[in-house]
Amino acid sequence: MSALDFVVLIGSMLGIAAYGIWRTRGRRDLSSYLKGDGQTPWFAIGLSVMATQASAITFLSTPGQGYLGGLGFLQIYFGVPLALIIIAAIFLPLYRRLNVYTAYEFLGERFDGRTRLLGAGLFLLQRGLGAGLTIYAPAIVLTTVFGWPLNLTIICSGLLVIVYTVTGGSDAVTVTQKYQLAVIFGGMITAFCLLVMKLPDGLTFKDTFALAGGFQKLKAVNFSTDVHERYTFWSGLLGGTFLMLSYFGTDQSQVQRYISGSSLRESRLGLMFNAVCKIPMQFCILLLGVLIFVFYQFERPPLFFNPDSSRFISENGIGQKLQVYESDFNSSHDQTRQQLETWLKARHDDNSSAAAVAFTAASTSHQHSEQVREDAAAALRASHSSVTANDADYVFITFILHQLPHGVIGLLVAAFFAAALSSKAAELNALGSSTTIDFYRHVIKRDATDADCLTASKWFTALWGLVAIGFALYAHLVENLIQAVNILGSIFYGVMLGLFVVAFFVRWVGGGAVFWAALAAQALVFILYFKLNISYLWYPLIGCSACVVFSLALQAALGGDVKTNPDPAP
Amino acid sequence: MKRPSATEPSARETEETRLPWPRTWKGVYLFVIGSFILWVALLIALTDSFS
Numbered sequence: 001m002s003a004l005d006f007v008v009l010i011g012s013m014l015g016i017a018a019y020g021i022w023r024t025r026g027r028r029d030l031s032s033y034l035k036g037d038g039q040t041p042w043f044a045i046g047l048s049v050m051a052t053q054a055s056a057i058t059f060l061s062t063p064g065q066g067y068l069g070g071l072g073f074l075q076i077y078f079g080v081p082l083a084l085i086i087i088a089a090i091f092l093p094l095y096r097r098l099n100v101y102t103a104y105e106f107l108g109e110r111f112d113g114r115t116r117l118l119g120a121g122l123f124l125l126q127r128g129l130g131a132g133l134t135i136y137a138p139a140i141v142l143t144t145v146f147g148w149p150l151n152l153t154i155i156c157s158g159l160l161v162i163v164y165t166v167t168g169g170s171d172a173v174t175v176t177q178k179y180q181l182a183v184i185f186g187g188m189i190t191a192f193c194l195l196v197m198k199l200p201d202g203l204t205f206k207d208t209f210a211l212a213g214g215f216q217k218l219k220a221v222n223f224s225t226d227v228h229e230r231y232t233f234w235s236g237l238l239g240g241t242f243l244m245l246s247y248f249g250t251d252q253s254q255v256q257r258y259i260s261g262s263s264l265r266e267s268r269l270g271l272m273f274n275a276v277c278k279i280p281m282q283f284c285i286l287l288l289g290v291l292i293f294v295f296y297q298f299e300r301p302p303l304f305f306n307p308d309s310s311r312f313i314s315e316n317g318i319g320q321k322l323q324v325y326e327s328d329f330n331s332s333h334d335q336t337r338q339q340l341e342t343w344l345k346a347r348h349d350d351n352s353s354a355a356a357v358a359f360t361a362a363s364t365s366h367q368h369s370e371q372v373r374e375d376a377a378a379a380l381r382a383s384h385s386s387v388t389a390n391d392a393d394y395v396f397i398t399f400i401l402h403q404l405p406h407g408v409i410g411l412l413v414a415a416f417f418a419a420a421l422s423s424k425a426a427e428l429n430a431l432g433s434s435t436t437i438d439f440y441r442h443v444i445k446r447d448a449t450d451a452d453c454l455t456a457s458k459w460f461t462a463l464w465g466l467v468a469i470g471f472a473l474y475a476h477l478v479e480n481l482i483q484a485v486n487i488l489g490s491i492f493y494g495v496m497l498g499l500f501v502v503a504f505f506v507r508w509v510g511g512g513a514v515f516w517a518a519l520a521a522q523a524l525v526f527i528l529y530f531k532l533n534i535s536y537l538w539y540p541l542i543g544c545s546a547c548v549v550f551s552l553a554l555q556a557a558l559g560g561d562v563k564t565n566p567d568p569a570p
Numbered sequence: 571m572k573r574p575s576a577t578e579p580s581a582r583e584t585e586e587t588r589l590p591w592p593r594t595w596k597g598v599y600l601f602v603i604g605s606f607i608l609w610v611a612l613l614i615a616l617t618d619s620f621s
Contacts, residue, residue: 044575071616078606081602081603081605081606082606085599085602085603088599089595089599209619210620213619213620214620218616218617219621220617221613221614221617252600265587268598270603271585272598275606276601276602276605280609283613284610
């Protein structure tokens with residue numbers, strides 16, 4: 001990175017954080033600290049919800065997913081529109097009517113204190129772990145590529161987000177997210193335009209899609225009913241709806257974003273903005289990856305996108321063995337490019353039979369080069385099991401670094417950090433709020449004043465920030481961390497959603513039944529996770545269904561008085 | 571601790587969107603579902619056209 005890149009990166013990050021602190025100076029009461037000043041318009045809420053969900057790894061890894069696997073990953077978002085409609089129509093009016101600070105307060109009102117603590121505890125457990133990952137995941141990718149010190153990067157970005165989140169509370173998160181999202185979209189759109197301009201001359205829009213489709217990168221919808229397949233239309237629509245309903249409806253980091261709207265209308269429109277925009281947004285990010293794939297058919301890519309793999313090869317005396325793989329890979333890639341140039345010419349000459357022959361040959365040599373890459377990765381793993389050749393996270397950053405001009409590189413690195421800070425700020429804000437409202441005020445100091453809670457909230461936010469930094473510093477000790485935390489979320493989200501579904505829709509079930517049912521459902525999900533080999537997208541559905549069914553059965557068996565729902569769902 | 575007073579949404583706020591179109595929330599939800607169906611149809615067309 002050049003000096004210009006650093007100016008763009010540091011200037012935009014510090015500038016946005018300073019603006020957030022300045023805009024929210026003088027916020028002194030608990031309500032405005034936790035829920036904002038009550039003036040947030042729908043557009044700001046919509047952007048805030050979007051920025052909270054889209055972490056840095058979304059923008060770093062998703063193009064890599066598009067490069068390697070095509071558009072199929074998009075199906076995970078098919079549950080978003082339906083989930084957000086259910087939340088806007090049912091969850092949101094009730095949260096606003098009860099004027100809650102956290103979603104788990106509602107469980108306390110509807111059931112009892114221990115069920116509220118169970119919901120809040122599940123949230124703190126999974127989000128507390130996730131907060132460390134939010135800052136670790138982009139830091140490890142960027143420091144690997146640029147050679148920056150990892151711990152210093154984690155500490156600096158972690159402290160920056162702690163300062164403005166603790167100082168300004170919920171409003172600071174919303175205000176900064178608007179500008180962080182502007183940096184993110186500015187960077188991504190610039191990268192998209194420059195990538196299109198870098199595609200070979202004569203390759204039309206239709207040619208680009210035909211090439212990508214020929215390599216199976218445009219298979220966006222898969223109607224397979226095989227539960228072992230991770231991304232299908234059905235797992236996205238059914239499992240994805242439950243996953244998104246759990247995340248947007250019961251995770252405090254999201255609930256806190258949309259309950260800060262100035263009215264029910266603003267909050268609803270903010271959610272509907274996401275319901276409409278989420279799929280197109282993810283489509284564009286994945287398409288960026290597909291276009292990078294097309295670009296690299298005409299430009300030789302590295303054998304490994306992850307520079308750590310290449311560094312390891314040169315430092316550990318296995319270079320000669322892997323040099324053979326590299327040479328084989330390069331010659332296969334050259335053949336692919338030559339065949340594709342022949343295909344393009346034949347296509348433009350309307351010679352369809354010659355085009356088909358050339359494309360088949362290109363496809364064969366491409367398959368060979370991918371096989372060589374897999375063999376090389378296997379050889380690398382065999383020589384040292386701790387070295388992985390996971391390339392998806394490094395595809396986009398490699399393209400940026402080697403193909404884009406200075407200034408734009410700084411803008412895109414700023415975009416990744418902006419995404420990391422925006423989602424981390426929302427997480428810290430939610431963790432601090434839930435610890436204060438659901439534990440400090442509810443368990444530790446029941447006679448706490450607003451001033452006590454405001455002070456406690458700032459301390460808890462800072463504490464969670466430090467915990468996240470500490471977790472991020474030691475995250476490298478856990479293998480497959482990203483996958484582990486994603487799966488952890490899916491395992492817990494279902495039961496959490498089950499608690500809310502019973503609270504909203506099954507009025508005759510009481511706190512005793514739902515509490516034990518939730519514990520039993522959680523145990524069942526754990527058992528199934530270790531016994532079955534199915535896509536993790538199904539666990540929220542399983543956990544939620546089990547919690548509801550067990551609650552009904554237990555309430556029927558136990559009988560007894562049931563606390564009346566304080567504000568029944570419409 | 572003092573709890574802020576509950577904000578009871580008005581009937582107008584619950585029913586009307588105050589948008590030029592759609593004017594009701596039911597209309598907004600139908601619009602969202604319609605846009606989702608349109609997206610899926612376009613993605614299926616993309617899958618079929620270029621695979």
